[in-house]
Amino acid sequence: MFNFYSLLKLLAKRIALIFICYQFCRIFFLWYNWKNFTNVDFKAFAGGMLFDLSAIGFINIIFIILHLFPGGFKYKPKYQKGLKIAFYGVNLFFLASNFVDFEYYKFTGRRSSFGLITARGMEHEILGLLPSFLREFWYLPIGFIAFSMILWGAMSNALIVFPTEKLTKKEKTKQIGILVLALVCGLIMLRGGFGKKPLRIVDAINYATLGNSAIVLNTPFTIIRTMGKHEGIVDPKFYPKEALDKIFNPEIRTNPAIPPIKKNVVILILESFGYENIHLGYTPFLDSLITRSLYFKNGFANGKVSIDAVPSTLSSVPSLMNNPLISSGYSLNEVYGLPKIFKKQGYSTSFFHGAFNGSQNFDQYCKVAGFEQYYGKSEYPYHNPEAFDGRWGVFDEEFLQFFCDKLTSFKKPFFSTLFTISSHTPFIMPEKYKGKFPKGTTKIHETIGYTDASLRKFFAKAKKQDWYNNTLFVLTADHTSPFGEGKYQNNVGKFRIPILFFDPSNPDLKGVSEKNFQQIDILPSILDYLKIKDNVVSFGKPYSSDKNFVVTYIDNIYNYINDDYYLAFDGNKSVGLYNFKKDPFLKNNLLDSEKAVAANMEAFIKAYIQSFNERLINNQLTIKSK
Incomplete structure (x- = not known):
């Protein structure tokens, strides 16, 4: 039994070593993203250990068997060498x-999920931008290589004494018993303890203050x-159908008293133009346009990544799940958004994105959404090397000029998005523009300018x-930038963006x-503005409505804003209530007092939530004509 006990100790040492590695990763993750978290306490680290053990148990359950399965085969040097590798x-x-999430978290605001890292359309971005990422964040791959070498050096080898013992029936029974006990311990780790249900991602909120769940979680666990989950969407069945529609019904039926106003419509979605980047001297033109527009001071994105902004803006479908709609299993759901609405009104429709075709799956979604034409880097007609950024696509100046030319050539009226x-x-x-714009305090400010x-x-x-003069311009950011500080780090500020409507012919707007x-x-x-009669599903x-709500989702928390209040809801219960206008840093939880x-x-x-989930699951994002 000496050799068997040696392997049992070896397995325990290796799992303990991996556990220590997870603690190192959590500490470095917090240090690397320190500005994104507030009020971090020991409870987050203590809870995090539970999630670490769960991930380790899941990953290593097979190695418990491979280390401890009875039989002399496992004592052979080649077997042990292969097992170690x-x-x-x-x-x-x-x-x-x-390590990936050390940096990626800044952009998404949540730990990566399986769907996020395997998102369709994103493979093009990875291949195109990987060289730039490696150059800019060179210290991360170097740190990981060093980490890998230290881990290998710290792993113990099996201490086998030859000749191997000949197992008696009693010893074999004992080894089987130890294997079963070890598997039971592994399963308890995997489940996250003795609770009625296995540990879930959403349970992280029980160990952290609002906005700090990412510290408790680890990326292997969330992946x-x-x-294999179908986007994690379930029908919660909070209300029967009749009661549900009385509280919230997304079906909008417009019936204006006058004929539709046939204005062209141009939507400009501005990459990372979060509220934290405007009114600071980096956006003088946008700041001036705001003074001539209907400007929504309390504007919000409905997602944290670019791929969320398109269905939100064009189809009125928010991002209320861990995976982006465009790359999810629901990406081919029928939608009835602005492209189809305007096509029905006799408009020509088009979508422009200066990145290489296939980027973020926008071209595929545009087909589903009903755009007639898609213009990406491949459709840019000018062979000017200076117009290409060498990594991503056509620079904004050249592509916007091309956009303007194409708009002039289109049949009127037109609806177009860039x-x-x-x-x-x-x-x-x-x-030609290096050094021409303020560098600012973060690396995005120069490109914003x-x-x-x-x-x-x-x-x-x-x-x-x-x-x-016969065009309505709508400008919105796709999401905030990854460099917001202070009040832009919490679950309200992370979504604050400028949104404005500009009509050159209407001084009243x-x-x-x-x-x-x-x-x-x-x-x-x-x-509403163009007096278009139609029936749509809009969340x-x-x-012009008296309703005053906003709904967003991040890190397994539904964020609901109504008037001056913000409610944080974890899918089962409310976990925070704040007056976000009086308390922008969300320090005073009013859940008990209000x-x-x-x-x-x-x-x-x-x-x-129920309405959104049911309609997504059942492909009911359109109103069927009777």
Whole structure:
């Protein structure tokens, strides 16, 4: 039994070593993203250990068997060498995902899921941008290599004494008993303890203050728990159908008294133009355009990544799951958004994105959404090397000028959307403009200034076209940038963006609105403004509505804003209530003192979630004609 006990000790040492590695990863993750978290306490680390043990148990359950299965075969040197390499390789693979999230978390605001790292359309980004990432964040791969070498050096070898013992029936029974006991311990680790249900991602909120769940979690756990899951969407059945529709019904039926106004419509989605980047001297043109527009001061994105912004803005479908809609199993669900609405009204429709075709699966979604034409890097007709950033696509200045030319050539009226790219990582500046714009305090500010100047040139050229005065322009950021600080780090500030409506021919469409306005409100607001009669499924509301809500989702928390209050809901219960206008840093939790407000808000968000999930699961994002 000496050799068997040696392997038992070896297995225990190896699992303990991996556990220590997870603690190192958590400490480094927190240090690397320190500005994104507040009020971190020991409870987050203590809870995190439970999630670490769960991930380790899942990954290593097979190695418990391979280390302890009765029989003399496992004492052979070649077997032990292969077992060591396999244990090292498998665990290192999962540990690597933690290193990826050291930086990626800044952009997504949550630990990566299986769907996020395997998102369709994203493989093009990875191949195209990997060289830039390696250059910019060179210290991460070097740190990981050093980490890998230390881990290999710290792993013990099997201490086998030859000749191997000949097992008696009693010893064999004892070994089987120890194996079974070890497997039971592994399964307890995997489940996350003795609770009625296995540990879930959402349980992280029980160990952390609001916004700090990512510290409790580890990336291997979130990948494993979302692997093979159908986007994690379930029908919660909070209410029966009749009661559900009374609280929230996304079906909007417009019936204006006058014929539709046949204006052209141009939507400009600005990469990373979060609220934290405007009014600071980096966006002089956008700041000036705001003074001539209907500007929503309390504007919000409905997602944290670019791929979320398109369905939110064009189809009024928010991002309320861990995987982006465009790359999810629901990406081919029928939607009835602005492209189909305007096509029905006789408009020509088009979508422009200066990145290489296939980027973020936008071209595929545009087909589903009903756009007639898609223009990416491949459709850019000018062979000017200076217009290409060498990594991502066509610089904003050149692509916006091309956009303006194409708009002039289109049949009128037209509906067109353009998504800018230059203020996206790796933040490449054209050679001719290097040093021309303020560097600012973060690496995005220079490219924000460049894109703002490109917008100025676009509007200067558009103003000379005959279609300009008969056009409604809508500008929105796709999401906030990864460099927000202070009040832009919490679950309200992480979504604050500028949204504005500009109509050169209507001086009355002007002013600063204090309403809570979100990307999914753009579709119904356009229908309202242009007096278009139609029946649509919209999870937002028109700007003329008395309703004043915003709904977002991040890190397994549903964020519901109504009037001055913000409610954090974890899918089962409310975990925080704040007056976000008086308390922008969300320090004073009112859940116990404002119970009536919390109860009313919780009733709404439950209905909203149920309506969204049911319609997504059942492919009911359109109103079928009877």
